Amino acid sequence: STTEPLKVMISGAPASGKGTQCELIVNKFGLVHISTGDLLRAQVAAGTDIGNKAKEFMNAGCLVPDEIVTAMVTSRLSREDVKQKGWLLDGYPRSFSQAESLEKLKIRPDVYIVLDVPDEILIDRCVGRRLDPETGKIYHIKNFLPENEDIKARLITRPDDTEEKVKSRLEIYKQNAEAILSTYSNIIKKIDGSRPKEVVFEEIDSLLSQVQKNKVKSEKLV
Ligand code: AP5
Helix, strand or coil: CCCCCCEEEEEECCCCCHHHHHHHHHHHHCCEEEEHHHHHHHHHHHCCHHHHHHHHHHHCCCCCCHHHHHHHHHHHHCCHHHHHHCEEEECCCCCHHHHHHHHHCCCCCCEEEEEECCHHHHHHHHHCEEECCCCCCEEECCCECCCCHHHHHHCECCCCCCHHHHHHHHHHHHHHHHHHHHHCHHHEEEEECCCCHHHHHHHHHHHHHHHHHHHHHHHHHC
16 A cells, blocks of 8 residues: 555653553554664663763663754654654653654654553562563563573663662653643543553554554545
8 A cells, every 4th residue: 555654652651661562563563663762772782972972861860862862763763664664653752852853853643652650560660670682572570571591591670770760760751741742732642551561552553553544544535
């Protein structure tokens, strides 16, 4: 079909399950997943200039300066695969000025998903989170155990996943959330992210399928 591919933003507090849902969304819809957290962690691991600048902000649980992150995102969004497959933006925009940068470039999503999870659950999810550095897959010491002993042995903890840093990340999230929501008020879909991940995904799946259908319809009308 000639239909323009889906454009999706996913937001929510730290550990609300964005990365977990993105993996499932990509498997089903084939969108290009652009996670600013993942992109920044890759820069830090590779020891690039961007990584060296970003590292101290990230480890402290603070936002990395807008100009670093915005340049990274807009350059990724301009690549050919994104035009063909569509995009799934995770962790950006995270401030009003970041949302404005995208608006200026006329980069708008079809839908803005907000994963809604109570604070107590978020802290537990962060502190128990583990990452597989080889595959990037996300686990949890109680909720999602690794498939075998080899994976278990190589799991790592993120430096910003201590209880104290999670609390400061959550504060920063809350300070910015309202202003970003105002930019996307007509396309917001709030989803209860405190339920099991399969249940959360079922709702996202039917939402995105519907959005896609509506896109096809409206393009046929033109
Ligand atoms: P980023 O990596 O984006 O961190 P975050 O927003 O804090 O989100 P998380 O990755 O912590 O959580 P998530 O929602 O993906 O949850 P997950 O699926 O892993 O950003 C990190 C840092 O980079 C920032 O602090 C900042 O410094 C910098 N940065 C990034 N973007 C920036 C920007 N735009 N501007 C400036 N700076 C930026 O799940 C969490 C845990 O819960 C896992 O263990 C998982 O297994 C478990 N879990 C998930 N879903 C469920 C479920 N339904 N039930 C039970 N457990 C679940």
